[in-house]
Amino acid sequence: MSALAPFPGTAFFHKGQRSPVISAMGKRLVAEGCGKYREGPGPVWTEVDQQSYAAWQRKLKFAGADANGIPGKTSWDRFRVPKAPAAPTPAASGGRVASPVPGKGVTTAYRKKGPHWSLGYHTGADYAAPKGAPCVAVRSGSIVRSGNDGSFGLFLVLRVGGFDFWYCHLSERTVTRGSVKAGDKIGEVGSTGNATGPHLHFEERPAGGGFGSDVNPTW
CATH class of the missing domain: 2.70.70.10 (Glucose Permease (Domain IIA))
Incomplete structure (x- = not known):
């Protein structure tokens, strides 16, 4: 899958937030074996997304408030797929x-x-x-x-x-x-x-x- 976005901030992850970033996050959680989805991840942040991300945090050996299911920068940076090198800027196109x-x-x-x-x-x-x-x-x-x-x-x-x-x-x-x-x-x-x-x-x-x-x- 494509690389996830840089950390958008904890306030970004709240019930009802809609974004392709959340959809990409869900797919990655499923690939990591942490997804708790019954019908597959979607673009809207739900309690299931939070439960799934908490499973990822526990996989990293986080505990307590650090495993509450709300992404923090440390866990997000480890969660992201490394970006491929940027292609050179085409001068003509x-x-x-x-x-x-x-x-x-x-x-x-x-x-x-x-x-x-x-x-x-x-x-x-x-x-x-x-x-x-x-x-x-x-x-x-x-x-x-x-x-x-x-x-x-x-x-x-x-x-x-x-x-x-x-x-x-x-x-x-x-x-x-x-x-x-x-x-x-x-x-x-x-x-x-x-x-x-x-x-x-x-x-x-x-x-x-x-x-x-x-x-x-x-x-």
């Missing part, structure tokens, strides 16, 4: 791009602390650029969600494998659904929502993850 805003670099870093952010830190990386500057797909994938949020303004969600890339504060959305290739224009920089000036707020989460499940944006 555009397998990935250097920046979600071509020619622009990060102006506000991920996890920068500050009282004006609701979680006390910056949940993504900002790319300051003039209004109307193109925003492109960093990898080939699918636009699975678009909308207008009070904080993020106009946004798009690009799903690539087990992760979602959020493009926020857009002025325009060029694509709102369907498959896109790396480098395709999908929107334009804006300052919609809670923004003090035109920029792209670029955030990465495990697929289906809610606000606060952010990880360091890499592709």
Whole structure:
């Protein structure tokens, strides 16, 4: 099976959470002989997932609170299948791009602390650029969600494998659904929502993850 995602945080694993990460986890648990599923694992976190993961933790000789069935970073890192070496970036085919805003670099870093952010830190990386500057797909994938949020303004969600890339504060959305290739224009920089000036707020989460499940944006 494919490699599991990097540890998404303990808060990610709660009843009703839906994500391909959970489905992949269940399949791996079955392969490890720890699965307690009657009908096979699914993409939604349930008590059976917790029981199955607890069996994996006990297999690692964890005990007590360390074997409660909620993944922690230590057990998750040992649980993951090692990733295959990343393929070289194809220059002609555009397998990935250097920046979600071509020619622009990060102006506000991920996890920068500050009282004006609701979680006390910056949940993504900002790319300051003039209004109307193109925003492109960093990898080939699918636009699975678009909308207008009070904080993020106009946004798009690009799903690539087990992760979602959020493009926020857009002025325009060029694509709102369907498959896109790396480098395709999908929107334009804006300052919609809670923004003090035109920029792209670029955030990465495990697929289906809610606000606060952010990880360091890499592709």
